[in-house]
Amino acid sequence: MLTTYNNTLDQSLIASGELSLKPTNVDLRQNMGLMVKLTKSLVTSQKGIVVSNSYIDPKISKVLKGDFYRINQLLLYIVEYLWHFAEKRRLDIICELAKEHPHHQYIHFKINGVAHQSAQYIVSYLSNDTQHQPTNAPEDPSTALSICRGLVNLLQCGVSVKNIDSNGSSLIIRFMLSKGTASGLAHSHHSDHGSKTLNKQTILVADSNPINRSIITTIIKQTGLVSQEASDGVSALQYLEKNPIDLVLVNHHLPVMDGIQTAHFIRQKAGASLPIIAMMAYPIEANDPIFAQSSLNDFLTLPFDEQQLMNKIQYWLNKKTPPEQQAPKRTQQLYDLDRLDAIAPGNKDFKQKMVALFKSVSESSVQELKEALDKNDEDSVRRIAHRLKPTITTMGIDSLKQPITDLEKGILPQNEKEKAILNLENVLTKVNEELEKMEW
Numbered sequence: 491m492l493t494t495y496n497n498t499l500d501q502s503l504i505a506s507g508e509l510s511l512k513p514t515n516v517d518l519r520q521n522m523g524l525m526v527k528l529t530k531s532l533v534t535s536q537k538g539i540v541v542s543n544s545y546i547d548p549k550i551s552k553v554l555k556g557d558f559y560r561i562n563q564l565l566l567y568i569v570e571y572l573w574h575f576a577e578k579r580r581l582d583i584i585c586e587l588a589k590e591h592p593h594h595q596y597i598h599f600k601i602n603g604v605a606h607q608s609a610q611y612i613v614s615y616l617s618n619d620t621q622h623q624p625t626n627a628p629e630d631p632s633t634a635l636s637i638c639r640g641l642v643n644l645l646q647c648g649v650s651v652k653n654i655d656s657n658g659s660s661l662i663i664r665f666m667l668s669k670g671t672a673s674g675l676a677h678s679h680h681s682d683h684g685s686k687t688l689n690k691q692t693i694l695v696a697d698s699n700p701i702n703r704s705i706i707t708t709i710i711k712q713t714g715l716v717s718q719e720a721s722d723g724v725s726a727l728q729y730l731e732k733n734p735i736d737l738v739l740v741n742h743h744l745p746v747m748d749g750i751q752t753a754h755f756i757r758q759k760a761g762a763s764l765p766i767i768a769m770m771a772y773p774i775e776a777n778d779p780i781f782a783q784s785s786l787n788d789f790l791t792l793p794f795d796e797q798q799l800m801n802k803i804q805y806w807l808n809k810k811t812p813p814e815q816q817a818p819k820r821t822q823q824l825y826d827l828d829r830l831d832a833i834a835p836g837n838k839d840f841k842q843k844m845v846a847l848f849k850s851v852s853e854s855s856v857q858e859l860k861e862a863l864d865k866n867d868e869d870s871v872r873r874i875a876h877r878l879k880p881t882i883t884t885m886g887i888d889s890l891k892q893p894i895t896d897l898e899k900g901i902l903p904q905n906e907k908e909k910a911i912l913n914l915e916n917v918l919t920k921v922n923e924e925l926e927k928m929e930w
Contacts, residue, residue, distance in 0.1 A: 492524070492705050492708060492709050492795065492796045493559060493705070493793050493794070493795045493796075494702045494705050494706065494769075494792055494793045494794055494795075494799075495563055495699070495701060495702060495792070495793055496771055496792035496793045497633050497634060497637060497699065497771075498743075498771035498772075498792075499771060499772075499792070499793075499883075499884070500563075500637050500640075501633065501636070501637060502880035502883065502884070503880070503884070504637065504640035504641075504644075505880065506877075506880050506881065508844065508847070508880075508881075508884070509640065509644060510644075510840060511556075511557040511560060511644060511645070512557050512559070512837060512840075513555050513556050513557050513668070514555065514556075514557070514558065515553050515554070515555050515670035515671060515672075515675045516553065516554060516555070516556070516558045516670070516675070517552060517553055517675060518546070518550055518551070518552065518553070518554050518585070518597075519546055519552065521558055521562070522544075522546050522585050524562075525562060525565060525566070525583075526544040526583055527708065528566060528701075528704050528705060528708060529566070529569050529581075529583060531704040531707060531708055532566075532569065532570055532573070532700055532701070532704045544582070544583045544584070545582075545583075545584045545585065545586075546584075546585045547585060547586045547587045549587045549590075550585065550586075550587045550595065550597060551595055551669045551670070552672070553669070553670035553671060553672055553675060554595065554597075554667040554668065554669060554670050555667060555668040555669070555670040556645075556665065556667045556668070557645070560641055560644070560645060561645065561665065563637075563641065563701075564638055564641040564642065564645065564647075564663070565599060565663065566701050566704075567634040567635065567637065567638050567701060568601070568612065568635075568638060568661070568663070569581070569583075569601060570634065570700055570701055571612065571634070571635055572601055572604050572608060572609070572612065572661065580603045581601060581602065581603045581604070582600075582601070582602035582603055583599075583600070583601060583602075584598075584599075584600040584602065585597060585598070585599055585600075586598045586600065588664065593668060593669055594666055594667060594668045594669060595666075595667055595669065596664060596665070596666050597664070597665045597666075597667055598662050598663070598664055599662070599663045599664075599665065600660050600661070600662050600663075601660065601661045602654060602658065602659075602660045603658040604658050604659050604660070604661050605658055605659070606651070606653055606658065606659040609651040609658075609659045609660070609661045610651050610659075612635070612649070612661065613649045613650060613651050613661070615635065615639065616635075616638055616639050616642045616649045617642075617649060618639060634699075634701070645665065646666070647663055647664055647665045647666075648662075648663070648664040649661070649662065649663050649664070650662045650664070690714065690715070690716060691715055691716065691736040691737070691807055692715070692716040692717075692718060692733075692734065692735050692736050692737075693710050693715055693716070693717050693718070693735075693736065693737050693738075693739060693803065694718050694719075694720060694726060694729060694730065694735045694737070694738045694739070695707060695710075695717060695718070695719050695720070695739045696719075696720040696721075696722070696723060696725070696726040696738065696739065696740040696741060696744060696749070696752060697719075697720075697721070697739070697740075697741040697744070697769065698721050698722060698741065698743070698744055698745050699741070700721070702741075702769075702792075703719050703721075706739065706799065707719060709796040709799055709800065710799075710803075712796075713800060715803075718733070718735070721745075722744050722745045722746045722747065723740075723744045723746055723747035723748070723749070723751060723752030723755075724746050724747060726738070726740065726752055726756070727752065727755055727756065727759070730756060730759060730760065731759065735760070735764065736764075736765075736807060737764070737765045737766075737767070737803060737806060737807055738753070738756055738764065738765070738766045738767070739767050739769060739790075740752050740753055740756075740766060740767070740768055740769065741768075741769045742768050742769065742770050742771065743771065749768055749769075750768075750784050750785075750786075753766045753768065753784055753785040753786050754784065754785045756785065757785035765787045765788070765806035765807070766785060766786050766787050767786070767787060767788045767789060767790060767802060767803075767806065768784075768786045768788075768789040768790070769789070769790050769792055769794075770789050770790070770791050770792065771791075771792055772791065772883060773789075773791045773826065773828075773886070773888075774789060787806060788802060788806065790802055824887065824889070824917070824920055824921050824924055825885050825886050825887050825921050825924070825925075826885070826886025826887075826888070827841060827845075827885070827886065828886065844884070844885075845925050845928070847881075848881055848885055848922075848925075849922050849925065851878065851881050852878070852881065852882075852918045852921075852922065853918075853922070855874055855877065855878040856911070856914060856915045856918060858870070858874050859871060859874050859875070859897075859911050859914070860911060860915075862874060863907060863908065863911055866904075868900055871897055871900070871907070872897065872898055872899070872900045875894050875897035875898040876898045878894060879894045879895070879898055882894055885921070887917065887918075887921060889917060890913075890914060890917055890918075893910040893913055893914055894914065896910060897910055897911070897914075
């Protein structure tokens, strides 16, 4: 199953120590075939760069158990970073058996053809080894690369570099994976998504994240649709001026001009009939200014899978729903645990653990905020609010998004600060009371 990634949420979970793994049984050959396909999609848009070879060791078990959502994320992000520094503009991708054990295998994922200095830099960065980073390292790491460092620690995998020959070096990522069983394979649920109806219609994908663009494009092309890509809002508008488009997918966080501004200008140029769907880091409501005052028709919350994406595309291209039902409906609930399901679908233990953690963190943080307010300690108020904000967001307590952001930024006068903290305490108390009543 192809699934996009949510860098904003992932960074927040890594920083708070709340990111956890969800191992599943996976056919490694199918998984690696998909990885190579996505990697080739990533680099084909770059003139002169190719993935020339790919190889999977036949001695590797057919089924292995691990969190391949996170493994794939780590590998894709590393490849996306490294092909910028490929020697002779070529990369080889190899998956080898390094060591055999009765119940698990050590797997080496190798990326050959990388400039030695760049490979050495990424090894030092992912290992958090600041003392041995090369003096002339590439530019500062991206958000994606910082997520990779968190994933390396979480997955407990090793990274190393080996100098090969004039074609470049080999970056090696070492995983220990349990042997799985075919009966426990996680099956993807595919459908034709009405591809006959949607055939040849064109989707414009505007997203600065090349990984997500590659995933979305791969999904779209599987259904017979045509996909075009833009890495920022200006490029999207330039493409739209010269080419017909049937639907636009636009990331809210775009460089140069954000997704809301981009949607506004697209609407001015294309008129009311063109569906525009935003890709959001977090859900929004119909009455949220981001949605209600925008030119958007709908939104998808990252991460989303191929079924969610194609259902949304089919819905808007076919225009089967009456206009009054097109916008997302406002919800009045105090919190929304769907975001926990997005992190670990169907994992009740994880959800219970996160709810218990939220109760503890929210109560202690409110007490700390009140004490810091009594001491007029602005720095502590901002620090505590910054620490509490990801938890509030993950729990879907949207009514507190603005108050916690204002406290974090330190922009409130003293009397408003008191009101914000009191409001925070009242809402969190109600949420915890409701959570206590939940039947698991």
